[in-house]
Amino acid sequence: xxxxxxxxxxxxxxxxxxxxxxxxxxxxxxxxxxxxxxxxxxxxxxxxxxxxxxxxxxxxxxxxxxxxxxxxxxxxxxxxxxxxxxxxxxxxxxxxxxxxxxxxxxxxxxxxxxxxxxxxxxxxxxxxxxxxxxxxxxxxxxxxxxxxxxxxxxxxxxxxxxxxxxxxxxxxxxxxxxxxxxxxxxxxxxxxxxxxxxxxxxxxxxxxxxxxxxxxxxxxxxxxxxxxxxxxxxxxxxxxxxxxxxxxxxxxxxxxxxxxxxxxxxxxxxxxxxxxxxxxxxxxxxxxxxxxxxxxxxxxxxxxxxxxxxxxxxxxxxxxxxxxxxxxxxxxxxxxxxxxxxxxxxxxxxxxxxxxxxxxxxxxxxxxxxxxxxxxxxxxxxxxxxxxxxxxxxxxxxxxxxxxxxxxxxxxxxxxxxxxxxxxxxxxxxxxxxxxxxxxxxxxxxxxxxxxxxxxxxxxxxxxxxxxxxxxxxxxxxxxxxxxxxxxxxxxxxxxxxxxxxxxxxxxxxxxxxxxxxxxxxxxxxxxxxxxxxxxxxxxxxxxxxxxxxxxxxxxxxxxxxxxxxxxxxxxxxxxxxxxxxxxxxxxxxxxxxxxxxxxxxxxxxxxxxxxxxxxxxxxxxxxxxxxxxxxxxxxxxxxxxxxxxxxxxxxxxxxxxxxxxxxxx
Numbered sequence: 135x136x137x138x139x140x141x142x143x144x145x146x147x148x149x150x151x152x153x154x155x156x157x158x159x160x161x162x163x164x165x166x167x168x169x170x171x172x173x174x175x176x177x178x179x180x181x182x183x184x185x186x187x188x189x190x191x192x193x194x195x196x197x198x199x200x201x202x203x204x205x206x207x208x209x210x211x212x213x214x215x216x217x218x219x220x221x222x223x224x225x226x227x228x229x230x231x232x233x234x235x236x237x238x239x240x241x242x243x244x245x246x247x248x249x250x251x252x253x254x255x256x257x258x259x260x261x262x263x264x265x266x267x268x269x270x271x272x273x274x275x276x277x278x279x280x281x282x283x284x285x286x287x288x289x290x291x292x293x294x295x296x297x298x299x300x301x302x303x304x305x306x307x308x309x310x311x312x313x314x315x316x317x318x319x320x321x322x323x324x325x326x327x328x329x330x331x332x333x334x335x336x337x338x339x340x341x342x343x344x345x346x347x348x349x350x351x352x353x354x355x356x357x358x359x360x361x362x363x364x365x366x367x368x369x370x371x372x373x374x375x376x377x378x379x380x381x382x383x384x385x386x387x388x389x390x391x392x393x394x395x396x397x398x399x400x401x402x403x404x405x406x407x408x409x410x411x412x413x414x415x416x417x418x419x420x421x422x423x424x425x426x427x428x429x430x431x432x433x434x435x436x437x438x439x440x441x442x443x444x445x446x447x448x449x450x451x452x453x454x455x456x457x458x459x460x461x462x463x464x465x466x467x468x469x470x471x472x473x474x475x476x477x478x479x480x481x482x483x484x485x486x487x488x489x490x491x492x493x494x495x496x497x498x499x500x501x502x503x504x505x506x507x508x509x510x511x512x513x514x515x516x517x518x519x520x521x522x523x524x525x526x527x528x529x530x531x532x533x534x535x536x537x538x539x540x541x542x543x544x545x546x547x548x549x550x551x552x553x554x555x556x557x558x559x560x561x562x563x564x565x566x567x568x569x570x571x572x573x574x575x576x577x578x579x580x581x582x583x584x585x586x587x588x589x590x591x592x593x594x595x596x597x598x599x600x601x602x603x604x605x606x607x608x609x610x611x612x613x614x615x616x617x618x619x620x621x622x623x624x625x626x627x628x629x630x631x632x633x634x635x636x637x638x639x640x641x642x643x644x645x646x647x648x649x650x651x652x653x654x655x656x657x658x659x660x661x662x663x664x665x666x667x668x669x670x671x672x673x674x675x676x677x678x679x680x681x682x683x684x685x686x687x688x689x690x691x692x693x694x695x696x697x698x699x700x701x702x703x704x705x706x707x708x709x710x711x712x713x714x715x716x717x718x719x720x721x722x723x724x725x726x727x728x729x730x731x732x733x734x735x736x737x738x739x740x741x742x743x744x745x746x747x748x749x750x751x752x753x754x755x756x757x758x759x760x761x762x763x764x765x766x767x768x769x770x771x772x773x774x775x776x777x778x779x780x781x782x783x784x785x786x787x788x789x790x791x792x793x794x795x796x797x798x799x800x
Contacts, residue, residue, distance in 0.1 A: 313339030483597035
């Protein structure tokens with residue numbers, strides 16, 4: 135009785151120590167969402183214990199009416215994952231009409247869901263483990279496009295695998311060490327509805343036999359450079375976690391089979407398609423049992439050992455350290471020389487210039503030959519640089535895919551309706567496809583291509599300069615015409631006003647003069663001047679819009695300085711000026727002077743500075759409308775026709791004002 139009492143007290147104390155967290159949570163150091171979980175503090179550490187839910191959603195209503203996000207849901211026991219866990223990544227698009235549920239407005243959603251359903255025991259995968267991809271329509275699962283189920287025991291995969299895609303079923307098994315073992319059966323559905331069975335046999339992780347099963351017959355599928363090597367005894371058998379390189383190695387092998395035996399049942403292209411389909415399924419299951427888009431889905435929440443990739447065995451044909459270095463160097467050399475050639479052909483000046491420059495026409499053909507030959511040997515170079523090439527007999531694969539490279543002694547090309555020929559010293563063609571020979575050949579090609587590009591660089595620069603200038607001058611003429619059209623109101627714009635009319639002749643004279651001066655320059659002087667003249671003409675387009683604003687502000691000032699009063703003799707309202715002496719001095723003396731100065735001798739320099747006095751004057755008149763101006767108006771009565779005195783009284787000393795006075799009307 136005492137024991138059960140103590141146990142009850144301990145359990146009660148444990149329950150009291152649990153706290154609950156609900157709020158912002160960072161998963162995988164960068165993924166921000168909200169979490170809801172129970173925990174207790176133990177020596178300063180947070181010990182998760184109980185249900186754990188993490189949600190992260192991103193809405194894209196404005197762009198695509200879509201939502202994507204993930205849910206991680208499971209249980210912890212003393213900080214370790216324990217029991218069923220689910221990872222779900224969903225990408226939905228909002229569908230249908232809004233519906234009300236209680237106090238909420240909800241929409242149906244359609245899209246795709248990626249699921250991993252797992253079971254853990256004390257932090258290790260233990261029990262059934264499912265990978266699922268399914269389609270969601272109107273918020274309900276309607277179609278599963280990928281499914282696989284395996285079994286883990288204390289963190290190790292073992293036992294049977296079952297799975298399917300839309301057009302294939304898979305059955306296989308793992309041995310007690312977690313290697314694929316025995317017969318794996320892939321049942322493919324064809325377009326005609328017939329089933330084709332593919333059989334792969336694994337010997338404790340080694341893919342050793344491959345067949346198509348047609349009725350009661352087994353048709354052997356041989357992979358040049360792969361499974362035949364186990365029988366030949368060549369290569370060093372090694373075991374390692376499955377990688378993408380392993381499956382790329384399978385893709386590099388050449389499939390060979392008795393085509394007469396499958397005549398009328400399956401063609402060679404379909405056969406390769408079925409094999410690739412099976413490889414894709416195995417790649418998903420073998421490499422990423424705990425992954426989605428290269429992320430480990432269980433890692434962020436902690437509390438579990440890694441779920442590792444499936445281990446396989448393969449005959450490895452390692453390169454020496456020197457061969458590996460050369461293979462990587464060859465890939466870089468290939469990329470560099472192809473980039474040089476591509477830049478040459480992508481340059482529009484090359485295409486134009488080869489019709490007017492014979493050297494350019496000849497080298498165009500030389501580089502065309504190099505481009506073709508490099509395309510022929512590029513697959514070989516990239517294959518040897520790929521780590522996957524060490525998982526196959528690369529010599530056998532290259533021998534089966536022999537590439538015959540040769541260069542002509544004479545280059546034939548056309549120039550200005552003539553067919554011409556010229557000798558060019560191409561490097562010797564490679565006699566073998568090993569790292570050293572290929573490196574020697576690529577180095578020679580790179581040197582020759584670099585020399586040609588360097589030789590043609592000046593010619594192409596000249597064409598480029600002409601091309602750049604042509605495009606810039608096209609824009610310059612367009613800007614010039616736009617300025618002239620605006621100030622002449624050729625487009626009948628509604629914002630055209632009196633200020634534009636008064637500025638029109640000055641703008642027209644400046645544009646005509648500046649363009650004629652520019653056109654008289656030589657090509658290189660025009661290259662130096664065209665950008666600044668474009669900027670200048672753009673400022674004159676800006677001047678047009680500034681005058682729209684100034685005209686509007688002048689109309690506002692006129693309204694501010696005018697009021698309506700009742701005339702008892704005529705029984706009508708009449709307009710009269712407020713602060714009449716001030717406004718008359720502004721209207722008849724200062725404004726004409728400032729405006730005339732702004733229009734005088736236009737240039738590209740200081741256009742905005744030329745308009746500053748007008749800006750200052752309008753701002754000052756707006757301020758004076760709100761101030762007591764009796765004293766100022768008395769002074770203006772005596773100096774109304776003296777523009778400099780008026781400017782002084784108004785508190786304005788605009789920079790750039792000429793010393794001569796402007797005659798104004800009385």
